[in-house]
Amino acid sequence: MNPVSRFFTRIGAMAAKETLHIRRDPRTLYLALVMPVVLLLVFGYGVSFDTDHLPIAVVDLDQSSESRELVRGFTASGELEVAARPANAEEAERLVQRGEVLGVLTVPAGAGRDLLRGTAVELQLAVDGADGVIANQLLSKSEALARALNVKLSPLDGVAPPLEVRVWTRFNPSLKSAFFFVPGLTAYLLAIAAVLLTALAIAGEWERGSMEQLFASPVSGIEIILGKLLPYLALGCLQMLLVLAFGTWAFDVPILGSLPLLFLAGMLFLVGMLGQGLLISVVTRNQLVATQAGAFSSLLPSLLLSGFVFPIENMPRVLQWLSHVIPARYLVNALRGLMLKGVGLEAIWGDLVALTIFAVAVLGISTARFRRKLA
Amino acid sequence: MPRRPSRRTQFLAVVRKETLQTARDKRMLVMLLGGPLLQLLVFGYAVDFKVDRVPTVVVDGDQTSESREHARGLMADGTLRWVKGGKSEDGGGSRNGRRSSSSANVAPPPVTPSVGATSGSPGAEGPAPLDRLGVSGAGPMPVAEADAALVNGDAAAAIILPKGFSRDLARGETAHVQVVIDGTDPNRATVAGAAVAGYFAEVSGDLLRARLAQQATRPATASGGISLVPRIWFNPGLDSPPFMIPGVMAMLVIIVTTIVTAMGLAREREMGTLEQVLVTPIRPSVLLLGKLLPYVVIGFLDVALALAIGAYVFDLPIRGSRALLAAATFVYLLSTLGVGLLISTISKTQQQAFLGGFLFAMPAILLSGVMTPIRSMPLWLQAVTYLNPLRYYVEVLRANLLKGAGWSDLWTQLVALLVFGVGILFVATMRFRKRAV
């Protein structure tokens, strides 16, 4: 047998052994296949910024039929809901402190009279600023409702407006949060599962002592690494398939772009993350430390610095630079582009290159560190 | 030889041993103290819920001083940021700048009709390329490039001012503006769309009043109507750190106390030391109490550290009673430690304990209102969060720190935490006793 075919034979043997290990260990399969899907469903439903029926308190100091009509105008559409009608401002503030309402709409005394006379009425809207996202939404919706009310009340109703603005929403017309989150979630879950899986792989062998046996055989470091990587890569692809299938089915997320490109991006990402896990287990030689290091090195970066939830361009420069070494960032970008916008290779080739570089670098370092001696 | 060893002696022996072991383990110390520090800083700086500086391209088909004026006006408050061919120009307004309450980010969502603006979406057909919108673009930014910018992600909004825009306005006719927004990030899309619509609504309103005044058919002052005066309580700038940091604190505590406790006990089982301890007359309850006490202390330390960093680095306000904070932290710790204990009773090795703790902590964190509002979850999932101790702790923290809420406001959350904590600890202790070795 020539060296090349020997190379492949040895890798094949290692991969076969590893596959047996995986098949026999139900925990690994659970971690790889069940957990990501479960988490996908849970997070897909749980992680969202869509809000409706925001509860507010109304302090009606006028108590006239006009003021009541005014309040009804605000709440008719259902976006705001009157959860309480406290008698005064102090009571209202207590409600906000307790978190029972998100804002307080105050109608001043004499509002009804002013409306009939044609004088401007000032409504106060106090918003709970603790939750920035919700506060923003409450403000937006209230302003819009106020504007709509003004149109109805205004004597200018019916006159042709001087300016007409038409707004189109491209790529996610119904503005569903799931569209935004599912691609990122996919990357996040794959990252964690991949790193954890391989962190268990080699470090476990160190501890079990079977690594010593391997060293006594003619298998070289790179062969061991590739042999271990392949079954997990296959598992990872299966995982990606499952996660994408469930994600698109359960949340109606489209895949407008080319599927092969999608899988290429996913595979490159997987190789990089699996490689990261391998590197960790090669360096730490301790299964427990490898698991911890793996979890933390994939958790925070993939969550925060990948653009999954929080946009990268709003972060301080330092973190933006840091995100360049996080493979999840590139996959999230590529997935969003491929799935939601239907872009082609020209848009994501940069991401693919970055993923490839990361994968090669990580595997290279692993092999270099994997000295074929025991110490 | 002492017949009935005193529980106090036994308890102290356990606490002393635990403390010594933790203090000697450098890695552990790093994780318990350094980790939180790092997480706080990263989260505090990375997370920004405020939507601003949304990259926008303006396709100015008109190329007049008026149209340019409008382009500048759109970018004035900093929500939108002008992007052209990769270069960007700040329209003013810094990222962390505090906004005065009167100019808060207000905007209607694209589907609600507002004065002077109508909106619609092509909906079912899927995204329409710009050139199908009937815009003939000429000028510095060809329409196709604008479309490419949206597709590439270089821009999230495109505003098209067609040729003849200012001429129509001057002539008293209706001018048309078209806006295309990238919907992939719905939050950003909402705010950007609102900023544009809001700006043009104001312009339109002013124009209308001016025109009517010219026509002198009705007195311009008899406009009446309502104006909405918004005020933002507790966090006028709508800064993200005050909102995030309580969440991060809850996160820290659960990661440190749950995972570490679970692993500590699993480790004793794995190493065999647990058997040796169980053969002594130490009662299981004394053992557990002694083991958990150092982590209560560490939990408090981490909370204090987080508060200090939050206040010093991120201007986190501390408006409420500190006693309430301490009490809430204590009952929260009961839950997290209880869960850690429970996980250790079902784990044979440290690694299983770690994975168990980790896989519990992840959903608990994401489904607690730390990062995304519970209100946005489907009702069935909201119901599930009632079982999540993090939810209550985060509510208490936010209310207490930012709003100065007191005991009478938050007693329900405290009771819930207490019930959980005691319940989980009880179940876990029962299981621990049963499993013995």
Next chain:
Amino acid sequence: MSAPAIVARHLKKRFGTFVAVDDVSFEVERGEIFGYLGANGAGKSTTIRILCGLLEPTSGTATVAGHSVAEDPEAVKASIGYMSQKFSLYLDLPVAENLAFFGGAYGLSGRALRRRTEEVLELSGLAEVRDAQTGSLPGGIRQRLALGCAVLHQPEIVFLDEPTAGVDPTARRIFWKLIRELSRGGTTVFVTTHYLDEAEYCARIGLMVDGRLVALDTPAQLKRTHVPDRMFAVRGPNAARASGPLRQVAGVRNVEPFGAGLHVRAEPGRCEAQTLRAAAGAAGHQVEVEPIDPTLEDVFLAVVGRSAKKEEDGA
């Protein structure tokens, strides 16, 4: 005569369908060094665990130091010391801290704890390594520490589960010196071991096979009972090959490999050393044959072998 230190009556422990301890009854006298032998998996550790209150028996009773294990386990634990098979002290703590912890666990504190700690350190020869990290110590020294932790509170009874496993011969001898000192001081020692030469130190020995106690007596008596035959050692180059022809010799009961040579068991009076030498020589093997005293190993092999045979016949 004072009450026995340990009384086990019809102890039985079942794990699912596997019976680890099958109807075991015995008594151990105060101050006695009691040895418990058996193959791996025979049920020795399980029995100890039951006696220490770590496991609940499926049926049967045990009384240790006068207290019922089922009804008053805490009193039992306060009166005994235990050294497990696997080293189970804290590797990341220094020697003195391990002693401090376990002392505290047994209720020792303050001056009493300090005094006892010094005594134990002195007794076990660990005074010099008191500040060394336990994990850095070699096996033999660690075992002494484990013994020390078990006797800090001067218990009436000490349970030692294979205390010298994996320990070098010198260290083993030191260890048994400590055990004998304990026994002289009135402490009952219940010890399991695989080292049959150590078992000779025991006053009485119990032998477990597949969960059953098949023999219980002094070493001498055991040898007389179970190995009544005459034993011969056969040595020489390729002595092992002589086993075939030797088996044919009249009166030979059994031929077992032993080291590089053989042990031959023959009916008393039936054959002599010369007979065997001649038989081997006739088959072309040059060997030396010597009569020897039976060892506990021979006892072990005889008992276990017989039990195995009984199972075969009975099944």
